[in-house]
Structures are given as C-alpha cells and as structure tokens.
Amino acid sequence: EAGVTQFPSHSVIEKGQTVTLRCDPISGHDNLYWYRRVMGKEIKFLLHFVKESKQDESGMPNNRFLAERTGGTYSTLKVQPAELEDSGVYFCASSQVGGPREQYFGPGTRLTVT
Amino acid sequence: SQKIEQNSEALNIQEGKTATLTCNYTNYSPAYLQWYRQDPGRGPVFLLLIRENEKEKRKERLKVTFDTTLKQSLFHITASQPADSATYLCALDSLTGTASKLTFGTGTRLQVTL
Numbered sequence: 001e002a003g004v005t006q007f008p009s010h011s012v013i014e015k016g017q018t019v020t021l022r023c024d025p026i027s028g029h030d031n032l033y034w035y036r037r038v039m040g041k042e043i044k045f046l047l048h049f050v051k052e053s054k055q056d057e058s059g060m061p062n063n064r065f066l067a068e069r070t071g072g073t074y075s076t077l078k079v080q081p082a083e084l085e086d087s088g089v090y091f092c093a094s095s096q097v098g099g100p101r102e103q104y105f106g107p108g109t110r111l112t113v114t
Numbered sequence: 115s116q117k118i119e120q121n122s123e124a125l126n127i128q129e130g131k132t133a134t135l136t137c138n139y140t141n142y143s144p145a146y147l148q149w150y151r152q153d154p155g156r157g158p159v160f161l162l163l164i165r166e167n168e169k170e171k172r173k174e175r176l177k178v179t180f181d182t183t184l185k186q187s188l189f190h191i192t193a194s195q196p197a198d199s200a201t202y203l204c205a206l207d208s209l210t211g212t213a214s215k216l217t218f219g220t221g222t223r224l225q226v227t228l
Contacts, residue, residue, distance in 0.1 A: 004157070031213045042118070043158070043203070043218040056215060091157050101146060101207060101214040105157030 002026070004106035006092050012112045018080040021109045023092030025074070031095040032075050033103060034067060038088035046090075049075060050097060061086075082113045116142045118219040120204060126225045127194055135189040135222045137204030146207035147180055147187050148216065151200045158203055162189075194226045 005024045013019050025032050034046040046065070047057035051072035060067070064083070069075040079086055089110050093103035121136035137147070145166050150158035164171045164180045164187070171178045177190040191198050201223045205216040 033216075035216075035218075042220045043216075045215055045217065048213060048215065050213065055213065093157070095213070097213070101163055102148060102160035103214065103216065105150075105159070107155070107157050 004092055004094055004104050006090075006106040006109050008109060009107065010110045010112075012114065013082055014114055015084055016081045018078065019082055019111060021077045021079075021090050021092075021111070023075045023077070023106060025092070025094030026104055028096065029094035029104070030072065030097040031103075032069060033093040033095075034075070034077055035091040035093065035105075036088050037091070037108075038085070043091065046077075079111070082111075084113050087111055087113045116140070116206070116217060118142075118204065118206060118217060120202075120219040120222045122222055123220070124223045124225065126227065129195060129226055129228050131194055133191040133194050133198070133224055133226070135202050135204075135224070137187040137189070137219055139185050139206055142185075142206055142217075143182070144206040144208060146214065147178075148205045148207050148214075149176075149178055149187075149189050150203045150205060150218075152203060152221065153200050161202075163207070191224075194224075196226050196228060199224055199226050 007022045032049040037043045045059040048055045049069045066078045089108040091108045093105045118139045148163045149161045152158045179188045201221040203221045204219045207214045
C-alpha cells in the first residue's frame with residue numbers, strides 16, 4: 001500500500017513569490033491534515049479536511065495560506081505571497097474516518113523562502 | 115496556553131539499557147496521547163497511543179505510561195539498540211469528533227551507542 005506522498009520534496013523561492021505544495025493521502029483516507037515545523041520549533045497543526053470539507057483551519061497563520069481539496073482526494077497548500085517566516089517543513093498526514101486515531105505522515109516538503 | 119515539554123533535547127544511552135523519555139503538559143486535558151518516531155528527512159511514524167483511562171500500554175520493547183494527575187507521560191524503550199536512534203515526539207490528541215488533532219512536543223533526540 002502506498003503511503004502519503006508529498007510534492008515537491010524541497011522548494012526554494014524568493015520572498016513575494018507563490019508556491020503550491022501537494023499532498024496525496026493514503027487511498028481511502030478521508031481525513032487529511034496539514035502541519036508545519038519552522039526551525040527549532042515543534043510541529044504545529046495547520047488544518048484538517050474531511051473529504052473536501054475544511055473541518056478545522058484554526059492553525060492557518062494568515063490569509064496568505066490557502067488549502068484546497070477538490071474532489072476529496074489530493075490536497076494543495078498555496079502560499080501567496082511567501083514571506084521569510086514561512087520557511088520550514090510542511091507535513092501532510094492522513095487517517096481513516098472512524099478508524100484508528102493514529103495519523104500517517106508524508107515525508108514533508110522543505111520550503112525555503114529567501 | 116497549552117504547553118508540552120519533553121524532558122531534554124537529546125538523550126545518549128548505551129546499547130542494551132532502557133531509555134526513558136518524558137512528556138509533561140500543562141493547561142490541557144487530552145483524551146489520548148500518542149508517541150511518534152521521526153528520522154532525519156522523514157515524517158513522523160506512529161508508535162503507540164494511550165487513552166486517558168489507561169495507565170500503561172506496551173508494544174514489543176516499548177512501554178508508555180500516562181498519569182493524568184501529574185500531567186505526564188513516560189516512554190520507555192527496553193534493551194535499546196543503535197537502530198532506535200531517532201527523535202521521539204509526544205503528541206496530545208484532542209477530540210474533534212472521530213478525528214484527532216495533534217499538538218506536538220519539540221521532541222527528544224535519542225542516540226544509542228555501542
């Protein structure tokens with residue numbers, strides 16, 4: 001069974017540019033989460049989808065971040081315009097609705113804003 | 115505000131010994147607590163989940179305890195091996211319907227030497 005995949009693995013952009021991160025969850029997992037780890041800090045929750053619906057986006061830092069999950073399969077996280085403090089590792093995780101509570105994480109996308 | 119502390123940034127132990135990692139939290143009453151392992155360049159991998167009404171949980175060489183009065187969880191690896199070297203993360207798991215919203219600690223980096 002394929003795990004959670006994320007693309008790209010690494011992105012380097014300049015301040016003010018736009019970047020779109022993609023996450024493909026495990027097939028059949030309707031819960032999809034985005035998390036972020038900035039340098040030296042803990043992994044922090046950004047938002048949670050159930051299928052295509054946003055259930056909780058309380059962790060989104062500001063309106064420069066936009067997450068979508070059209071069709072309830074893969075998800076994208078767009079940062080526009082990117083700022084220096086957006087640098088970090090963005091993780092996606094998925095789990096089954098009504099299933100075990102553990103989450104399956106992807107390898108992360110390392111975003112560097114210069 | 116909620117705060118999670120993992121006892122130390124790094125822990126060095128000798129192969130064969132028992133590693134004990136600590137997770138303390140404040141201003142929070144989690145229904146569940148999860149432990150994850152993270153290797154460099156990879157996403158967290160689920161290890162164990164313990165519920166608030168459970169005192170102890172075991173899986174092979176791993177043992178987790180959960181004391182809701184002390185607001186503390188202990189994570190033990192017995193007969194440690196060099197392959198156990200990794201960063202270990204505790205995560206408080208809040209109930210949001212059937213999905214989990216994880217709040218992570220900063221992690222403890224375990225190094226097991228020969």
